[in-house]
Amino acid sequence: MLEWLLTGEIAVGGGYLSVPEVVGNIFGLGSALLGMRRLVWAWPVGLLGNILLFTVFVSGSLSNAVAEPLWGQAGRQVVFAAMSLYGWWCWRRTRGVDPGGVAVVPRWAGRTERLQLLLAAVVGYAVAYVALRELGSWGPATEAWILTGSLLATWGMARGWVEFWLLWVAVDVVGVTSLIRAGYYPTAGMYLFYGAFCVAGFISWWRIERSSRTTPVAPLADRVPEGVIT
Template sequence: MAVLNPLLDATLTIGGVPILWREIIGNVFGLASAYGGMKRVVWAWPVGIIGNLLLFTVFLGGVFHTPQNLDLYGQAGRQVMFLCVSLYGWWQWSSAKRRGVRECQDVDPARSIVSEPEAVQPHWASAKQRIGMIIFAVLATAICAAIFQALGSWGPWADAWIFVGSMLATFGMARGWTEFWLIWIAVDIVGVPLLLSAGYYPSAALYIFYAAFVLWGFFTWLKVQREA
């Protein structure tokens, strides 16, 4: 652990406020993953996993003694959730991509090089799936808020929705549901005030940027969906 301390403790001071480099780097990886998700390429998932591992140590500030020294169990827990769902998404998109390559080769077996197909085709969730997402969002947020409050999380209700909303959005991305972009907007609306008040400024700034980015992603997926 002594070897890792310089990396874990490295900070950048802006306006007299120390900011962890791993928070900055972790969010950069998260942004790269979101861009890859918009482009529907498989590498979006492993890149996101790297960011998840870094940000997990950031949001357990009381455990890893960050400058904020605050524990946001929802934010930390969602990094673990991201990692698990990202493994599923990585497998899901990789399988879809391999099927696409085989279909291209079946159309023209003489082709030794085929264009790389997108990993997923955007589509709306069904009415039943939407109702299921709403019910899950309400119940899971209430349950997680109670758990996080018992653990001593800072801002348990906002923390709980960010955790649950991120779970739904990531799962929706893996399934190719266009609605997942809209769920991210709802997460950003709650996340920005929470992170600003907790002093996680790079993460808050990235959430603000995400708000514009996810709108771009939503209309990009919507255009692809309509063309298909």
């Protein structure tokens, strides 16, 4: 079963789909659904998907169109894994503190936080582009965009910022065309669906943020569950 999960193929017409690519994206979708509901399980479910998708992109042999590894996509999964552990820790600290037992109350990033995001986006893209170009990644310009945007979006989700959904939309717009050209059709389809889902998630979190304004909520970093000594 483990061998099938990591190296199996699903026959489709005259070609095939990679099992880890399909299953990894299913886990990714599950993580997104749980994230929209602000449940802690979003993070460990996403982590499993990251592990599977890393095995897909680190080897170009799983694509029907390119032979080179997509180092940007592979590195993206490593970043996701690290950020998932951070987000898991953040949301576990605050689970049950907010009304309804959810892990986080959405809020807009502050002015300083947005400036930090912008600076991180510019620097992150420049560094990622140079690194991916030197590694010989296929399409370093788009790969750098996807890698940097994914990192910032996952960070924003961990912090509970409403803007993180918009960052995902920006990643998906580039990701769909890039992955289709590279031959990773299941992941491209996932990006397309996920883009529409992110719009719905943004609207959902925006409404929650608006309804929570009547009750002041401390920033995520300042909220500590009862019984925890700081």
